[in-house]
Each structure stands twice: as C-alpha cells, then as structure tokens.
Amino acid sequence: DGGITQSPKYLFRKEGQNVTLSCEQNLNHDAMYWYRQDPGQGLRLIYYSQIVNDFQKGDIAEGYSVSREKKESFPLTVTSAQKNPTAFYLCASSRVAGAGTDTQYFGPGTRLTVL
Amino acid sequence: GQNIDQPTEMTATEGAIVQINCTYQTSGFNGLFWYQQHAGEAPTFLSYNVLDGLEEKGRFSSFLSRSKGYSYLLLKELQMKDSASYLCAALDSNYQLIWGAGTKLIIKP
16 A cells, blocks of 8 residues: 655664664655654754755755655655754655645654664 | 744543634745644644635534634544644745644543
8 A cells, every 4th residue: 555654663873873764655756855843843844855866955954964866765864963863753745846735645753862 | 934823732522622723924825734643643634725715524624714824623523533733834935834833632531
C-alpha cells in the first residue's frame, strides 16, 4: 500500500555526530518536505524539493543538508553544526509543489535525541 | 510578519460540540488547511478551504472568512478518539505553508 515511511522512529546520537534521517515515499509525488516540530511551536520548514536533483532551503536550513537523487527518497542529514538538534522530524510529500489544493501527506516522524 | 494564532488547549465533553478557532496573517493567501495530530504521530489531513463558507465532512466541518482572516474547525458528537492536537496552516502567496502551534483538545467522559 502507498505511503511515506521514515526510519528509525527513535534515534539517539552523541553531540557532535552527524546523523541521517530516512524518508521514502511510493505515492509518485513530485514534491517532498522536511519539517521540525518542537513543543509549543508550529511546524517549521527545513528543506523542500519540487523535483529530482533540486531542493530549496526553508526557514531553518542552517545545520541541515538534504539530497534528492531519486523521486522516492529525500534523506535529511542533521550535522554537528545544528545547535539544538533534539526534536521531532517530519517528512511530507505532495503531488506537486506550489499548488493550492495539493495536500501534504506526512510520514510517521523520527524523534531525534542528542545526548 | 506572517502569523497563525490558535488556542493552546481546549477541553470538551464526549458527545458535545467544540469549535477551534484560527486567525491568520499572511503575505497573500492561497487557502487554509486543518490537520489532526495524535501525540507522537504524524499530522493527518482533515480539510482545505480556499473560498468563504462552511465545508462539511461527516462530524467535522471547517469554515473560512477571507475578509476576516479567520477559520474554525467544528467537531460534532465528540468521541474520546478525537483527543488530539489540531493544526491550522495557511498557504501564503509563495505556496508555503505557515503553521500554527496547534490546539490540544482534551475530551472528558
């Protein structure tokens, strides 16, 4: 069945280590997104990609990197430069980007804790 | 700046009706989304409004007033499983979603 998968669900890392969060979708969606969710705050956009081999910075891209080598996959790397990486990370996809009625569908999320 | 306001928390009784309000200020407007998010899980899509008026979908309805920058989500015949956070998000002129912090809805028996 179609959907978005994120792995792992929980991730623990030591401070100073880079870590890569996986996001895969089999919905044949063109656009993919990474958000960060912190308690008491709205979702904040980290990066988004409208097509393969292209991606754009969101509001809080510093300390993060992404790649989009395949339509189905949009991994996010949290680098050691990210000052406060502990958060709930959500990946989403939509059929196209920049279309008002195009709903974003979310993966189950990865909770990253940096010790 | 761009801003979405919604109440932090609301409490309602099983079987009752609750209205969750959302006001928005965005540079341009291309519609408003409501999502439901259970604790520790992904947001799931509930509704999208771009024209003024009320859209009904079963027990859930969503209303939009573009002139007032205002929307609400109406939940009828509340069930315990409706306990969740409800996220309001507005689509700005660049088709970027601006998210509210969410309203945590607590349902009591």
